[in-house]
Amino acid sequence: MITGFIGAGNLARAIVIGLLDKRVLGSDELLCASGTGATAQSLSQETGIGLASSRIDLIKRSQTIVLAFKPQHLDTITSEESAVAQNNLVISVLAGCTLESLQAAFPHARNIVRVMPNTPSRISKGVSAFCFQQPPSDEDRQFVENLLKALGTCYEVQESQMHIVTAVSGCGPAVFFQFIDHIAQAAEKRGLEHDLAATLAIETGLGSLQLMQRSNQAPSQLVDEVVSPNGVTHALLTSLADSDWSGIIDTAIEAAVNRSTELSKT
Template sequence: MSDSLTIGFLGAGRMATALARGFVAAGLVTADQLSASDVIEDARRRFAEETGGTTCETNREVVERSGVVVVAVKPQYVGTVLAEVQDALGPEHLVISIAAGVTLESLANNAGGERRLVRVMPNTPALVQAGAAGFALGGAATAEDGELVARLLGSVGVAYQVPESLLDAVTGLSGSGPAYVFQIIEGLADGGVRAGLPRDVAQALAAQTLLGAARMVLETGEHPAVLKDAVASPGGTTIAGLHALERHGVRGALIDAVMDATCRARELGGS
């Protein structure tokens, strides 16, 4: 933990709260090093309750209290928020935007080209230290800024530095991905209930199965197809289930989901 690290969120919504809670749970900061502003009083109250951080009435106040300023409003409000705080931002600030699609160029236009800017795409599992994020540094960001961002995101999951051109793909895959997986868990649990299991048991088995399978991919380093083949006995149950998934085009649906979300991120960024 660094006592001098102060992190302020402009926008105290779901992603800001997930990151802030994750940073505290990881021991990276204590609650008194966090602050957030939001136009919605309820969002400020929830941020304070869930993170223990300070909430401010204005975005400027957050900027004045913070070394790291995280822009966590919806993409369409990023320009307005940055323009509002532009003259409170100085060389002492590292500005991190987590907004889908919003480019470093657009951030620089609104925050000032000389500002140290980093574009990040996190995801909500940061809340439970299982986040997956990508980031790209703006022109004025230093190598130390990159290290700090890697440390921040690394404290709540994994983080990859990528060329900015790939951040929309990161958004379509891991930024939006938790929602796809929640839908898959819901569907598996429904299947379990359909087959006669109690709902709570079905949901726990579904979620644990995803967790276990994901850990096997990460920890064995095997190709998922190899691990899949090891589950499927000849003429057995698994190949019957896999056949159903193939009939319904599950892999194609997932590829489409990532591509559609990536395209939407590009649209949000104006390209």
């Protein structure tokens, strides 16, 4: 059974390396093709997976197809390619491409899976959400979950929840990166060396998130453990509350959900 990647860029590379490292699939069970062929050639050379001579060659040789090019390239799938993809399982990581648009491109697929991964997938620490177009067989569900676990963790959702997922886990890494950067900049401005400021901010973020993940306490209880009445953390949190921090985050999530909804209609 061959799994073929159309698109061999950052995300395809992360999935392929994860699949090989975790021994979910062997290099002889994987194929890739790309637009110019340049990224596919280098992925094939780096990992030992097969290189298809074209997209149609890849589709003919694969039972599962992973779409890992840019969303705008979905429109370049030809009728010949969709006809050859008869009875294939199609897995798409294309941001914002709905099951309806994927089905229009691959009307004869056995089943279609829409996935929303995020950038920590590059180090196998991603979180992906996925939804099937039709109720899957146990075998297909297991296969998809194993493939996505090569990127980190995965959770099944309703397609109607994908806009919220996009706002939370898709955009989320940018929020955390920017938040840590703001903290580091504030520390540097007040006299810490640049590298030390960045390291303290990053390691505090990492340690706090791991503590939250491992603890059975609610986030609010963990906050309470850091705060003492009228103390330093209290002053910091009061300043954030005065700026309506939770309201700012709520409005930002709303903006992302709205934009994702808008984009899915274009």
